[in-house]
Amino acid sequence: MVTIIPDIIKESLTNLIKNGERSDNRKFDEYREISLETGVIDKAEGSARVKIGKTQIMVGAKPQIGEPFSDTPNVGVLMTNSELIPMAAPDFEPGPPDERSVELARVTDRCMREAGVVDLEKLVIKEGEKVWMIFLDLHIIDYDGNLMDAAVLGSMAALMDTKIPEARMEGDELVIDREKMIPLPIKEKALMCTFVKINGELIVDPSLEEEQIMSARISIGMRSDSSICAMQKGGMHPLTKDEIIKAVSRTTEITKTLMEHLPQK
Amino acid sequence: MITIIINKNLNKGSQSNERDDGRAFDELRPFKIEAGVLERADGSAYLEIGGNKVMVAVYGPRELHVRRLMQPNRAVLRCRYNMAPFSVDDRKRPGPDRRSVEISKITSEALMPAVFLEKFPRSTIDVFIEILEAEGGTRCAGITAASVALADAGIPMRDLVVSCAAGKANGEVILDLSEAEDKDGEADVPVAIMPRTGEITLLQSDGHLTSEEFEKSLNLAIEGCKKLSEAQKEAIIKRYGD
DSSP states (O other): OOOOOOHHHHHHHHHHHHTTOOTTOOOTTOOOOEEEEEOOOTTSSEEEEEEETTEEEEEEEEEEEEOOOTTOTTSOEEEEEEEEOTTSOTTOOSSSOOHHHHHHHHHHHHHHHHHTOBOGGGGEEETTTEEEEEEEEEEEEEOSSOHHHHHHHHHHHHHHHOEEEEEEEETTEEEEEEEEEEEOOBOOOEEEEEEEEETTEEEESOOHHHHHHOSEEEEEEEETTSOEEEEEEESSSOOOHHHHHHHHHHHHHHHHHHHTTSOOO | OOOOOOOSTTSOOSOSOBOTTSOBTTOOOOEEEEEOOOSSSSEEEEEEETTEEEEEEEEEEEEOOOGGGOOSSSOEEEEEEEEOTTSSSSOOOSSOOHHHHHHHHHHHHHHGGGBOGGGSTTEEEEEEEEEEEOSSOHHHHHHHHHHHHHHHTTOOBSSOOEEEEEEEETTEEEESOOHHHHHHSSEEEEEEEETTTTEEEEEOOEEOOOHHHHHHHHHHHHHHHHHHHHHHHHHHHHHHOO
16 A cells, blocks of 8 residues: 655645744654553563654564574574554555565664673573573554664664573473573663754654655664664665765764663663 | 453352353353454454453455456455464464354354445445454354444444453353363353344354253343443443443
């Protein structure tokens, strides 16, 4: 299904940006209201419900025993999967994940993995044979723009909420003790900040309308120590080097305030 | 914009014997229904009953792109029942399996008799049921929530279909089986009705029952449906006023 944006909306949004304004009265560096709850699904070992404006994502983390990849026998596995379920928007279709969904999952995955959010070495039960695999599932429930930042925020919160059973080898036997649940070893925090370019300006946390008329998009994943852990450029039009450098420096400031939404631990 | 309805008949059922979770044989689990919880969907509802958490979105009536499904004299009503990977103890692989395909089919058949489909020829009404957490009785919870979401979308209906299961566990006929009772129990009978006429739009039975026990289960399920029906109406009234 093709979404058609009326020229009049495009014009009015562009004119607002020209005057330094946005349709919901936000500043260029201002997020919509963010709400974040953890522990919302009892059956998931970790979970979070995140809302940025009207965008809503449920994230669940589930651990499973598995074999490590043969090239990395001494680390556990973190897998991220996303579903843009047809509930979330009229143009989302049922079926296998489309390219938008795969991009969202992969960018989220890179942001978490490259930042070293989870101490994967501590997820090894028996080197080369048995490790914890953490499945992170993103369930997009309501799509009103800026899925990337919501997905990373929700994933971070869900991982911080996750508790895995104590597991050990007794001889050849694997013992999983569900009576003893231990918090997932978290060693870093990372979040993502997305800008879209409209009429030459970069604005943060695009709403649905802003996303539909943007010329380009850039998402920057940043750790709490302000180092960059992931980046993704999107959209049909180019960005200049200056714009990218500026986006990074603005992300440094914005990430600090975004971090305040995470559970304090 | 969000309303919460809490089951008021929680304290005691009519019988003194209790079940594992302390309920009487004819007692529902605690539940709440909210209407209009999503921004993008034309209609939506959220329902919790016991440990079940169910979200439903309705889109339509809208253009049907799959021409071979198109009906020249009425709308089609398509349902998609889907479980979130984190909704169950062992992670469920994403995507439809045989169970969810069957539930999708019987759900759409349970809802169709109540909807004035003939008012929207050549179009589709899409119902998306997402099980966020499952604890026994998700298909019934999905149907009950779907009716509220259809009403929230402003789709004309004869009645609000409502659904509830009864069954048999530990030798007793009981209402609204929990996950444990469903697993260890002898039988499960999900039922959906149109409460104004009492007509039955969904009936399944899984397990061993005598015909007397079946009749008792059916009556019990219908009583459960009537209680849930009140909460459906209240959720819509809370959202839109009288």
